[in-house]
Amino acid sequence: MAFEKIFQMQFDTAANKALTTGVRGAFVEGCTYGVASGLIYVAEALLFYVGAVLIARGTYTYLQMVEVLNLVVFSVTIGSQLMAFTEKIAKSVQATSDLNKLMQLDTNTDESRGVLRPTLEGNITFNHVRFTYPERPEAPVLKDVNLKIEDGECVAIVGSSGSGKSTIAGLLQRLYEPDSGSIAIGLNELRSTEVHHLRDHVSVVSQHPNLFDATIAENIRYGNKAVSAIDIRRAAKAANVHEFIMSLPHGYDTMVGENASLISGGQAQRLQIARALARPSKILILDECTSALDPENQAAVLEAIYNAKFGRTTVMVTHKLQVMRMCDRILVVHDGQVAEQGTYEELMRLKGVFADLANGGEWVSE
Numbered sequence: 206m207a208f209e210k211i212f213q214m215q216f217d218t219a220a221n222k223a224l225t226t227g228v229r230g231a232f233v234e235g236c237t238y239g240v241a242s243g244l245i246y247v248a249e250a251l252l253f254y255v256g257a258v259l260i261a262r263g264t265y266t267y268l269q270m271v272e273v274l275n276l277v278v279f280s281v282t283i284g285s286q287l288m289a290f291t292e293k294i295a296k297s298v299q300a301t302s303d304l305n306k307l308m309q310l311d312t313n314t315d316e317s318r319g320v321l322r323p324t325l326e327g328n329i330t331f332n333h334v335r336f337t338y339p340e341r342p343e344a345p346v347l348k349d350v351n352l353k354i355e356d357g358e359c360v361a362i363v364g365s366s367g368s369g370k371s372t373i374a375g376l377l378q379r380l381y382e383p384d385s386g387s388i389a390i391g392l393n394e395l396r397s398t399e400v401h402h403l404r405d406h407v408s409v410v411s412q413h414p415n416l417f418d419a420t421i422a423e424n425i426r427y428g429n430k431a432v433s434a435i436d437i438r439r440a441a442k443a444a445n446v447h448e449f450i451m452s453l454p455h456g457y458d459t460m461v462g463e464n465a466s467l468i469s470g471g472q473a474q475r476l477q478i479a480r481a482l483a484r485p486s487k488i489l490i491l492d493e494c495t496s497a498l499d500p501e502n503q504a505a506v507l508e509a510i511y512n513a514k515f516g517r518t519t520v521m522v523t524h525k526l527q528v529m530r531m532c533d534r535i536l537v538v539h540d541g542q543v544a545e546q547g548t549y550e551e552l553m554r555l556k557g558v559f560a561d562l563a564n565g566g567e568w569v570s571e
């Protein structure tokens with residue numbers, strides 16, 4: 206999904222910046238500490254020497270020399286201790302400035318609008334939707350999208366790379382607002398629906414499972430306290446992953462490891478499907494969720510999706526023929542519009558955009 210690539214890039218940039226700043230900070234801190242400690246000893250040595258000379262000449266008494274020595278050593282020690290705080294002071298200044306920026310953020314965003322919490326079911330409709338990413342105002346991604354997905358229908362959204370498939374999925378989650386036109390689920394316009402409520406009712410399974418270093422049960426629950434242990438098991442069974450979980454030594458309490466390193470890609474993907482199914486959502490969006498899998502894992506995930514789509518409206522963004530064939534209908538996005546729609550056979554017979562993309566090798570067949 207395009208958003209993941211962008212987040213990954215931003216994360217890499219931030220991590221590299223943190224590393225460079227950390228290394229530079231450690232170097233400065235080390236130098237500061239060395240100079241500060243050295244200064245005390247240099248000052249003491251100098252004072253003893255000058256004091257001794259002054260006493261020898263009879264300018265100072267021994268008592269006067271000790272008083273001056275104490276005063277200077279005390280001042281230098283305080284100064285050097287303050288220098289040891291340089292890094293902490295710099296961090297506090299930066300943290301205060303960051304906090305200040307956060308406090309000034311506008312809470313009146315597109316997301317904050319919309320307060321309705323209706324039951325989200327019924328047909329999905331896009332009515333003359335036009336959308337341009339704010340970062341690229343000169344290039345509208347969607348120019349005039351009109352589509353209708355029936356309640357309970359399974360639809361594949363296909364098109365060439367960059368045609369705007371993931372953007373349609375993103376708009377459906379209200380990650381962005383259309384420039385014009387409207388999107389509705391049943392009779393409810395998305396722009397007047399409360400965004401958390403919407404995202405609780407629209408489940409997304411993306412290309413990367415995004416599992417956390419927590420137990421399998423916690424990964425399926427995903428912070429939603431309303432999801433009970435029974436819901437978790439039911440979802441895992443529907444996602445075809447229950448038996449695998451039960452084969453693990455600690456079952457649902459097994460830790461999946463950092464970045465889900467202890468389980469395969471297909472198992473991780475089925476856990477992500479279980480997470481989506483554990484929620485009360487009637488709408489399921491699957492964005493290229495099998496593209497990173499080998500054929501064996503892909504078959505297991507497709508079987509899970511096949512079970513999951515019953516009773517739900519399912520939208521699958523895909524390049525895979527097998528996934529397209531699982532769907533009731535295929536929508537072809539081209540030049541910012543839904544250019545064609547129908548079953549695989551109907552679209553091939555049309556000899557239009559879909560057939561051209563098929564003949565050009567755009568669709569993956571295994």
Ligand SMILES: Nc1ncnc2c1ncn2[C@@H]1O[C@H](COP(=O)(O)OP(=O)(O)OP(=O)(O)O)[C@@H](O)[C@H]1O
Binds near residue numbers: 338340368
């Ligand atoms: N956050 C963003 N900011 C600016 N441009 C973006 C952003 N996300 C996507 N785009 C651009 O919008 C266009 C449509 O992207 P989108 O990800 O919807 O296409 P896609 O059909 O899903 O592509 P793919 O099949 O390669 O995943 C592309 O040209 C992409 O570069």
